[in-house]
Amino acid sequence: MELFGQTLSLGHILFLLLALGLALSFEFVNGFHDTANAVATVIYTKTLKPWVAVVWSGLWNLTGVLTSTGMVAFGVIALLPVELVIHVGSAPGFAMVFSLLLSAILWNVGTWYLGLPASSSHTLFGAIMGVGLANALMSPGHAFGQGVNWAKAQDIGLALLVSPLIGFCVSGLLLLISKALIKNKALYEAPKGDKAPPFWIRALLVLTCTGVSFAHGSNDGQKGMGLIMLILIGIVPATFALDLSTGAQALSDLTATTQTLSFQMDKHSPGAAMAAGEIAEQHISDYLKPGAKADADTFAAVGTKCREISQELNGHQSLNELAPDERRALRNNLYLVSEALGKAGKQNLLTDPNEKKAAGDLKKHMDKLTKFIPVWVKVAVALALGFGTMIGWKRIVVTVGEKIGKSHLTYAQGASAELVTFATIEAADIFGLPASTTHVLSSGIAGTMAANRSGLQAATLRNILLAWVLTLPACMLLGAATFAFTLNVVFHLFGIK
DSSP states (O other), X not given: OEETTEEOOHHHHHHHHHHHHHHHHHHHHHIIIIIHHHHXXXXXXXXXXXXXXXXXXXXXXXXXXXXXXXXXXXXXXXXXXXXXXXXXXXXXXXXXXXXXXXXXXXXXXXXXXXXXOOOHXXXXXXXXXXXXXXXXXXXXXXOGGGGSOHHHHHHHHHHHHHHHHHHHHHHHHHHHHHHHHOOOGGGGSOOOTTOOOOHXXXXXXXXXXXXXXXXXXXXXXXXXXXXXXXXXXXXXHHHHSSOTTOXXXXXXXXXXXXXXXXXXXXXXXTTOOOXXXXXXXXXXXXXXXXXXXXXXXXXXXXXXXXXXXXXXXXXXXXXXXXXXXXXXXXHHHXXXXXXXXXXXXXXXXXXXXXXXXXXXXXXXXXXXXXXXXXXXXXXXXXXXXXXXXXXXXXXXXXXXXXXXXXXXXXXXXHHHHHHXXXXXXXXXXXXXXOOOHHHHHHHHHHHHHHHTTXXXXXXXXXXXXXXXXXXXXXXXXXXXXXXXXXXXXXXXXXXXX
């Protein structure tokens, strides 16, 4: 049967549909778990009716997803073991994707049911680490710690740790500054009955809700997009391994740059054998493992892969001219060389200005071919986020609006927390890091309550903190357990290797 321009067996079609369904289910759960935070303030300040708020938030999530850059999506993928990413169409690759999605969905639904504002970003981060460590344990020749890109994990972990602190401190400070500069008492009052606030306050709160919804879509939506792209690359590589819309000039530039860099790599590997194919791939994969250092063989392998890329593209005006297997092989080579150059750049191994420029240009050209997201994927993720927000918002909204502080949320408190949340997530988006809308906003509201001396409900804060602390180890265990199960049982039953 033909699907997405490629002939697939019935088994692969069923796996594709199931995997896409799980990925969209993750974003659906993300919608009523995370996006609900964006509408909490406008609902509890009587600014908008609940159904208007969730529809409005859903539309701006859609806009955020559609305008996202994809940096966060591929930043999350960078956490995964290299061998699973480049062989995502194998049984371990399928097991990886299913494990990540199932683990994240199970934990998110559980914490949502309890009304706890846990983070979908934190959940996915833990599941990825669990899968990586399990893969290292189950693969011969791997040390336990080599299953995770620890440098990237450190960046993401730091972002998830610091962002709630920023939310708490900056939101409280912003409220105090507002009190000092804006003397209108109406801004610092709680809603009275079902009466809507003055127009200018409603406009302010709708604006902040819009900003948080947009930022959530542009950041959180990308996690699902990255996983969907892994699924598509693994099952239908002929269409999704490379951006087939790439023009002839871009291919010509890439061919020329790979030729230039291959000669420069030779200078770093005098006397090293120019191993080709799987041997060169293995040298680069070994270098990309945590803690690994480059040697002459590493540079020789990068140079060899550059020559292979140049030869594969030479004389072609379009990627459509390549056979499906050639596209998959080209993508793997592009991914390996791009990641190796990125790591070498961070380790300052390329000191010559011409080398650094050639490596930077080559990485940009390569990323354009491999790190792309079709519009239909963005729309599907955005719709899943939006529908999730509209259906399951109430549990999280009640926690955020009623159970963090001892007094009712005021207009200024809601606006301060959402402004800081919007700014924090947008900053994370720029740096390609995932941030938790849930943690930043709930911490921001707690910060405004503390600054306003409104009092905090210790039981709720304890539960939120407990969910925050348990999410990582629980999702690591879930990810590892489901990875081992799907790899050893499910896929072997269907004969996928």
